Amino acid sequence: xxxxxxxxxMPWLAATALLHxxxxxxxxxxxxxxxxxxxxxAFSMSMVGTFLVRSGILTSVHAFAVDPERGSFILxxxxxxxGGALTLFAIRASTIAEGERFSxxxxxxxxxxxxxxxxxxxxxxxxxxxxxxxxxxxxxxVSVGPxxxxxxxxxxxxxxxxxxxxxxxxxxxxxSLARVRLPVLLxxxxxxxxxxxxxxxxxxxxxxxxxLALAVAVGLASFLPLKGRALRRVPLAIWGMCIAHFGVAVxxxxxxxxxxxxxxxxxxxxxxxxxxxxxxxxxxxxxxxVAGPNWTAMQGDMFFSYKGGSPTEALPQARSFWAPxxxxxxxxxxxxxxxxLYAALGNMSEDGRWQLRxxxxxxxxxxxxxxLLIALGGVLALLGRVVGDLRRRAAIxxxxxxxxxxxxxxxxxx
Numbered sequence: 001x002x003x004x005x006x007x008x009x010m011p012w013l014a015a016t017a018l019l020h021x022x023x024x025x026x027x028x029x030x031x032x033x034x035x036x037x038x039x040x041x042a043f044s045m046s047m048v049g050t051f052l053v054r055s056g057i058l059t060s061v062h063a064f065a066v067d068p069e070r071g072s073f074i075l076x077x078x079x080x081x082x083g084g085a086l087t088l089f090a091i092r093a094s095t096i097a098e099g100e101r102f103s104x105x106x107x108x109x110x111x112x113x114x115x116x117x118x119x120x121x122x123x124x125x126x127x128x129x130x131x132x133x134x135x136x137x138x139x140x141x142v143s144v145g146p147x148x149x150x151x152x153x154x155x156x157x158x159x160x161x162x163x164x165x166x167x168x169x170x171x172x173x174x175x176s177l178a179r180v181r182l183p184v185l186l187x188x189x190x191x192x193x194x195x196x197x198x199x200x201x202x203x204x205x206x207x208x209x210x211x212l213a214l215a216v217a218v219g220l221a222s223f224l225p226l227k228g229r230a231l232r233r234v235p236l237a238i239w240g241m242c243i244a245h246f247g248v249a250v251x252x253x254x255x256x257x258x259x260x261x262x263x264x265x266x267x268x269x270x271x272x273x274x275x276x277x278x279x280x281x282x283x284x285x286x287x288x289x290v291a292g293p294n295w296t297a298m299q300g301d302m303f304f305s306y307k308g309g310s311p312t313e314a315l316p317q318a319r320s321f322w323a324p325x326x327x328x329x330x331x332x333x334x335x336x337x338x339x340x341l342y343a344a345l346g347n348m349s350e351d352g353r354w355q356l357r358x359x360x361x362x363x364x365x366x367x368x369x370x371x372l373l374i375a376l377g378g379v380l381a382l383l384g385r386v387v388g389d390l391r392r393r394a395a396i397x398x399x400x401x402x403x404x405x406x407x408x409x410x411x412x413x414x
Contacts, residue, residue: 001077001149003058006129007049010122014042017118020111028172029099030108034115035094040085045122047078103174109169116246117160154207156228161214161252164245165221174286183224191217204260211256219249236384246376251370257337257363268353278360280341281305287354295321300345300354304334316345340364 017039022029033387051060055071104109109124135142166188169180177184196215198204222245225238263278272281286301297319303311314332321328332343339362 001128003132004128005055006125007052007058010046010125010129012050013122013125014038014045017115017122018115020118023273028102028108030102031112031115032098033093033096036093036402037089038115040082040089041122042121044078044082045126047074047081048126050074051078052129058129058278062201066412071189071261075393079131082093084208095196102172102174104172105170105171105177106169107170110163110170113163114160114167117156117163119155120156121160124149141403146277150360151205153209160216161218163247164218164248168241170222173200178360183221183227187217187221190220198260199232199295208256208260211252212260213257215249215253218252220248221245236387237381238384240377240381242377242378244374245375247370247375247377248369250373251367254363254366254368254370257366259362261363262359262361265358267356268349268351268357269356270353275358277341277358279307279363280358280360281308282341282343282355282356282358283311284356292319294323295319298348299331300343300356302332302343304341304343306336314343316343318345318347321362330398335365337365338363 018041021031021035021038025035051071054074056272056331057071108385124396131144149255165183166180169183170177191213194216195209198209198212223242225242226234229238237353265275265277267275269275271286274281276282281304283303283305284300285303286300288299288301290297297317299315299317301400302314302316304314305311312334314334316332317330319328319330320326329344329346334341334343339360342359342361344357346357348354
């Protein structure tokens with residue numbers, strides 16, 4: 001929950017809400033005012049993120065190119081863009097006629113819940129990021145971290161995942177739970193079985209446990225919209241939705257598994273010693289001094305072996321900078337498909353041993369796999385709409401209807 005990382009998360013949350021709201025607008029001509037508002041918020045959050053990163057107003061290891069004058073310029077642009085957009089919205093919002101009405105129990109209703117949850121999460125992240133700045137103005141320094149973000153965010157994020165299971169199965173405008181009861185029940189049983197099974201074999205906190213159960217449920221539910229369809233005729237937009245939702249499940253699994261099963265060790269070792277952490281063996285082969293343009297460091301030559309396999313070399317460093325004076329650790333990172341191992345070298349103690357901190361984060365790589373799947377789903381959905389639009393235009397130019405395009409459009413909005 002680094003503040004600069006939050007600055008990039010906030011526009012993503014707003015843009016994701018906008019994407020789902022726009023799908024309701026395109027398919028059912030509803031949520032017009034809300035979609036316009038989300039467009040303003042999404043762009044505003046990108047401007048806020050730029051200001052937070054480049055102005056130096058926040059303290060973060062990820063802040064770069066800090067320039068107070070540039071920050072003032074961005075703040076002025078922020079006031080003009082956001083102030084102007086909100087003013088226009090306030091003036092013209094009453095002139096925007098709302099589209100068709102829909103039942104709460106419908107795909108539109110599920111997407112509204114999705115939007116509310118994403119917007120609430122955005123507000124939570126924004127408050128947690130800016131609150132230290134507000135208190136600092138009154139000479140009160142506070143730090144906001146996981147004890148705030150994790151439980152408060154889960155209040156809205158977990159229900160959103162439940163809706164993610166049911167929403168794609170619902171019809172537009174109006175539906176009944178009886179029609180989707182069986183697939184939802186099967187998914188719920190799979191999630192419950194995962195929850196009970198993990199609870200029996202592992203002693204983990206409640207949030208990671210719920211995360212693992214929901215990851216399984218969402219992953220299974222992601223492809224339920226394909227049930228009963230001829231797969232070759234399924235529009236790319238539907239494939240994109242299924243793959244993107246499956247990517248959410250994969251990323252959630254990575255987050256929950258990392259939180260539940262990560263292992264950490266802090267040890268003092270001599271050169272030649274071997275340390276075990278999880279399935280890894282780490283050996284400190286040697287220590288040597290190295291230097292850079294404005295720093296000196298003690299570098300450890302380490303070899304890491306996974307379950308007795310061939311060793312991998314990595315070089316953690318304990319650096320000392322002199323302009324300005326500070327000490328940092330350059331972490332060694334070993335990545336496998338199923339996780340990452342981190343090693344940080346500390347200082348030498350009085351007895352000649354070196355401080356070494358090791359972290360094994362299983363399945364943290366699945367967060368990246370999930371992100372790639374979400375991006376792939378977005379690309380497929382975009383290509384599907386572009387191809388369908390080009391096909392319809394070509395058919396109109398020939399003065400005839402394109403039955404395949406019409407069938408795909410009907411299936412995509414079914």
